[in-house]
Amino acid sequence: xxxxxxxxxxxxxxxxxxxxxxxxxxxxxxxxxxxxxxxxxxxxxxxxxxxxxxxxxxxxxxxxxxxxxxxxxxxxxxxxxxxxxxxxxxxxxxxxxxxxxxxxxxxxx
Numbered sequence: 001x002x003x004x005x006x007x008x009x010x011x012x013x014x015x016x017x018x019x020x021x022x023x024x025x026x027x028x029x030x031x032x033x034x035x036x037x038x039x040x041x042x043x044x045x046x047x048x049x050x051x052x053x054x055x056x057x058x059x060x061x062x063x064x065x066x067x068x069x070x071x072x073x074x075x076x077x078x079x080x081x082x083x084x085x086x087x088x089x090x091x092x093x094x095x096x097x098x099x100x101x102x103x104x105x106x107x108x109x
Contacts, residue, residue: 007053012062019063019092022050026070029101043068047099054098063095070103078104 012018026032027040028047046066053064067088071079084102091097 008057008062008064013060017061019065019095020050020053021065021067021088021092022046023067023069023088026068026101026103028066029068029070029099051098063091063098065091065097066099067091068099068101070101070107076104 006013008018008020012020024043024046025039027037028043031037031040031044047068050064050066053062057064069084071084073079073081073084087100087102091100
């Protein structure tokens with residue numbers, strides 16, 4: 001496989017560890033149409049890039065992840081920025097998930 005280390009910032013390469021996150025909205029995973037239709041195309045490409053980086057960089061101690069938000073931020077309990085940030089922090093710290101979808105419990109995801 002191609003050496004992808006040049007695709008991450010120099011500090012991460014030099015350390016040989018790190019976890020760049022590539023967040024998007026839910027339309028990167030499930031096309032939603034309407035207003036989200038056009039942005040979903042670019043977001044899906046970013047998602048694919050993040051997942052490919054994760055595969056290509058794992059042997060170098062670098063973990064890339066794609067978190068997607070499937071909620072309207074701040075509109076109801078569980079959608080507060082702090083709650084979302086905590087969930088984003090988990091793949092960075094644990095490095096055990098290459099993709100998460102942040103949705104409310106019982107949501108359609």
